[in-house]
Amino acid sequence: MEIKSLIDPEGGLINRCIFADREIYELERERLFARCWLYLGHESEVPHPGDFVAAYMGEEPVILWRDFNGHLRAFLNLCRHRGNRVCRADRGNAKVFTCSYHGWTYSSEGKLVLVPMAEAFSNLDRAQWGLVPVAQLDSYKGLIFATFDPDAPTLPEYLGDMAWYLDILLDRREGGTEVSGPHRWVVDANWKTAAENFGGDGYHIASTHGSARELGVDTTTSQTRQWNKGRQIACGNGHVLVAWVCPPDDAGPWFAQPVAELGDYMRKHAAEIESRLGSVRARKVSPSAGTVFPNLSLHWLTRTLRVWHPRGPDKMEIWSWAIVDKAAPAKIKEVMRFVSQYRFSPTGVFEEDDMDNWIQVTGAARSVIARRYPANYQMSMNEEITESDLRGRIASRWSDSNQLSLYMHWAKVLEAKNWREIESAKNG
Amino acid sequence: MDSELRHRVEDFLYLEAELLDERRLREWLALFTDDLHYWMPVRHNPLERPKELDEEIAKPGESYYFDDNKETLGLRIERLYSKTAWAEMPPSRTRHLISNIRIKRDDGVEIEVHSNFMVYRTRMEKDEDIFVGTRRDILRRVDGELRIARRSIFLDQAVLGAKNISVFL
Numbered sequence: 018m019e020i021k022s023l024i025d026p027e028g029g030l031i032n033r034c035i036f037a038d039r040e041i042y043e044l045e046r047e048r049l050f051a052r053c054w055l056y057l058g059h060e061s062e063v064p065h066p067g068d069f070v071a072a073y074m075g076e077e078p079v080i081l082w083r084d085f086n087g088h089l090r091a092f093l094n095l096c097r098h099r100g101n102r103v104c105r106a107d108r109g110n111a112k113v114f115t116c117s118y119h120g121w122t123y124s125s126e127g128k129l130v131l132v133p134m135a136e137a138f139s140n141l142d143r144a145q146w147g148l149v150p151v152a153q154l155d156s157y158k159g160l161i162f163a164t165f166d167p168d169a170p171t172l173p174e175y176l177g178d179m180a181w182y183l184d185i186l187l188d189r190r191e192g193g194t195e196v197s198g199p200h201r202w203v204v205d206a207n208w209k210t211a212a213e214n215f216g217g218d219g220y221h222i223a224s225t226h227g228s229a230r231e232l233g234v235d236t237t238t239s240q241t242r243q244w245n246k247g248r249q250i251a252c253g254n255g256h257v258l259v260a261w262v263c264p265p266d267d268a269g270p271w272f273a274q275p276v277a278e279l280g281d282y283m284r285k286h287a288a289e290i291e292s293r294l295g296s297v298r299a300r301k302v303s304p305s306a307g308t309v310f311p312n313l314s315l316h317w318l319t320r321t322l323r324v325w326h327p328r329g330p331d332k333m334e335i336w337s338w339a340i341v342d343k344a345a346p347a348k349i350k351e352v353m354r355f356v357s358q359y360r361f362s363p364t365g366v367f368e369e370d371d372m373d374n375w376i377q378v379t380g381a382a383r384s385v386i387a388r389r390y391p392a393n394y395q396m397s398m399n400e401e402i403t404e405s406d407l408r409g410r411i412a413s414r415w416s417d418s419n420q421l422s423l424y425m426h427w428a429k430v431l432e433a434k435n436w437r438e439i440e441s442a443k444n445g
Numbered sequence: 446m447d448s449e450l451r452h453r454v455e456d457f458l459y460l461e462a463e464l465l466d467e468r469r470l471r472e473w474l475a476l477f478t479d480d481l482h483y484w485m486p487v488r489h490n491p492l493e494r495p496k497e498l499d500e501e502i503a504k505p506g507e508s509y510y511f512d513d514n515k516e517t518l519g520l521r522i523e524r525l526y527s528k529t530a531w532a533e534m535p536p537s538r539t540r541h542l543i544s545n546i547r548i549k550r551d552d553g554v555e556i557e558v559h560s561n562f563m564v565y566r567t568r569m570e571k572d573e574d575i576f577v578g579t580r581r582d583i584l585r586r587v588d589g590e591l592r593i594a595r596r597s598i599f600l601d602q603a604v605l606g607a608k609n610i611s612v613f614l
Contacts, residue, residue: 107603109492197507200487202605228527232520334604339508351506359517364485364510366524369532369609376608 020044020431026421029395035424036207037382041431042330048431049311050075052166054175056313056324057081057091059338060159061195067110067125073326073334074163079151080104080114081161084125089156091163092127092148103148123148158187159194160313160322168436178408179256179309185298186317189270189290190344196322197354198338202363206375207382208312208325208333209427214371215316215323216257216308217249217419220396225374229366236305236318236360236367237261237273238280247414248302248404255426257419258307262404263300270294273303275318275356282349297406310426315340320353321361331379337362394420447551454558454584455546457591462541465613470522473613474515478585478594483518485510485598485614502599510610511598525611532611537568539612545579555594556584564614566607574607576600576614 018040023032035041055074058081062070069082071094078094080103094102096116103114103123113130115122122131127148135141151163155172157180162172173180187194214221222230229235235242246262263272270290271283283290291299304317312325323337339357341350360367381387397416404411412418433439457476464473477483486503487510495501503509513521524530542563550557564576583595598614 105490106492107489111492197503198487200508200510200605201603202607202609204608224529225531228524228530231527232524234520234524354507355512358509358512362510363605363607363609364611366521369611370530372608373531 018044020428024421024424024428025391026425029393029417029421030391031394031424033382033384033388033390033392035382035427036209036379037330039330042327044431045327046075048433049427050077050327052164052169052436053311053430054153054155054162054164054169054172055311056309056322057154057161057163059194059196059322059340060089060156060161061343062108063089065110067112068108069104069106069111069125070108071104071106073324073336074151074165075327077165078102079163080148082111082125085112089154089161090125090127091151091154091161092123093150095149096121096123097129097146097148121146157183160187166436170436170440175254176309177254177256178252179254179258179307181298181408182250182252182258182260182302182304182307183309183315184294185302185304186315186320186340188293190286190293190342191289192343194340195343196338196340199336200338200358200362201334201336203328203332203334204372204376205332206372206379207331208327210375210378211325211333211335211371212308212310212312212314213420213423214375215306215314216423217259217417219247219249219259219305219414221374225370226367228370229360234360234366236275236316237303238275240267241273241303245414247305248402248407249412249414249416249419250304250307250407250409251412251419251422252409255310255423255430256308257310257423258304259414259419260302260304262302268300270299272300273305273318275360276352278349278352279356282345302404302407308423310423311430316357316361319360320357323361331383394424450551450556451546451548453591454548454556457584458543458546458558458560461593462543465541466539468536470525470613474519474522476591476593477515477518478587478592479515481513481515481518481593482595483511483513483598484596485512485600488599488603490603498599510600530611532609535569537566537612540565541614554586556586556591558582558584562614564612566612576607576610576612577602578614580614 057072058070063083066085072079072081080094081091096103098121101118103116113122120133124130129143129146152167154163244264248260251257261273271280274280306316308314314323320340322340326334328334339354341353394417397413402411429442487508488502491501525533545561547559561579566574578600581597584591585594
């Protein structure tokens with residue numbers, strides 16, 4: 018299948034089949050989820066030796082585990098013997114995992130340390146039968162990522178300019194961040210519907226989320242919306258975000274905070290925040306939502322992280338966490354978590370209204386007739402705005418520039434046979 | 446156990462279920478005290494068999510579906526009366542089945558009541574969800590009437606099988 022032909026960036030048209038085709042989905046599993054850096058968990062979830070959390074990389078179940086030398090490791094949750102999962106818990110602390118089926122036992126370094134009746138096997142070389150490790154694992158300011166592709170670029174190269182914006186959430190205060198959660202739930206929608214929404218869709222908020230805002234529950238201040246200087250930012254490698262740019266007369270890290278208490282908190286720590294982030298990131302640009310390609314999304318202002326785990330072409334499992342400054346007082350952490358979960362979670366007064374939109378967009382992609390009519394991504398096409406002190410390619414908030422950027426990268430990754438081809442396509 | 450009290454508590458919980466199923470949400474909210482706490486934590490699968498239920502549920506203040514007081518629960522309800530709360534437009538049809546009602550404690554003012562629930566939800570053409578779990582309520586006698594001062598809800602699912610919980614449990 019010619020993937021690139023499904024995305025028409027000049028015409029602003031996308032063939033709906035990308036949200037429903039089994040063939041495309043299987044290609045995503047091999048070329049995208051088995052190849053890209055994917056979010057596994059947060060360092061605050063596994064602080065001590067032996068701590069583990071169960072995670073997923075695409076559909077692959079994975080164990081994120083801190084070994085007894087303090088190193089982070091990640092393995093496929095798979096007994097090498099017959100394929101049973103070696104871990105059935107969501108999190109905890111373990112010295113070893115023992116498979117329930119025949120008792121093969123693995124250490125936190127992934128070594129096969131015990132095989133019952135090993136003498137009955139012919140020449141079993143235990144060194145060859147350890148847990149399957151990820152190819153690369155690294156963390157960025159608390160966020161732990163891994164990839165199954167040894168040829169993937171390093172994590173800093175992969176994140177590129179997106180890291181500069183991630184700092185605004187992750188590195189405001191000494192000590193970084195910590196997470197609580199996850200919320201986990203299953204939705205009959207293609208994972209990309211959510212990734213593109215968080216990555217650029219400022220447009221849907223008035224229509225989809227008007228009911229919450231009418232009652233004064235919002236993700237930013239009403240002054241921010243009145244100022245209305247929103248930007249789409251495409252960082253390359255498919256990473257995209259939307260951000261507010263601060264009016265000069267209100268410049269400060271409190272700008273755009275969703276509730277007054279958190280504005281006060283930011284105001285109180287403004288000097289520290291500015292010394293860590295510099296004046297542009299502390300005072301001028303305030304990201305609201307974004308997507309780290311392919312399936313990690315964040316909402317900076319309401320402090321949520323979420324992964325859109327694919328579960329087939331027309332199903333995803335959402336895992337979402339509240340993320341707060343570690344150095345914040347307990348009371349402020351509670352406010353941050355409440356602001357986050359009251360808005361973004363299965364009971365979130367914002368998020369619960371998103372679901373049917375994504376489900377029905379996915380449903381339309383299964384329709385024979387609807388597929389004859391492409392989806393419209395023509396908002397503010399070809400408009401480019403200069404913000405010389407920001408990074409990435411900047412467009413108006415009222416634009417599909419980010420979404421097209423995400424899908425063009427998506428098509429490039431699916432068409433490339435290896436990372437070298439992805440890289441050369443980027444340069445060319 | 447005082448059978449009159451049991452009848453009173455059961456009637457109260459069934460009335461409450463009726464208000465929810467008839468979407469009389471403002472009347473439902475009036476059944477709570479002004480200092481209400483409506484809490485529903487997330488839960489996870491532990492590595493070892495826990496001694497207490499608390500070990501597999503999130504700590505208070507951390508991760509939850511609901512952690513509401515009267516104001517925040519009230520805002521959820523008022524939102525649903527607006528025209529564009531899309532998760533409930535068109536609205537869900539629910540059936541709250543409340544059972545296994547146990548009166549655990551009564552100090553003359555407050556009564557601790559545990560019960561189980563099965564809530565069936567259907568919506569639009571053929572959406573269907575079933576929410577199952579247990580409630581731990583503190584009911585308070587206020588001017589001779591029962592009111593809910595505290596409700597803790599423990600859903601049995603670890604991974605929620607529904608696209609959202611836009612109804613009340």
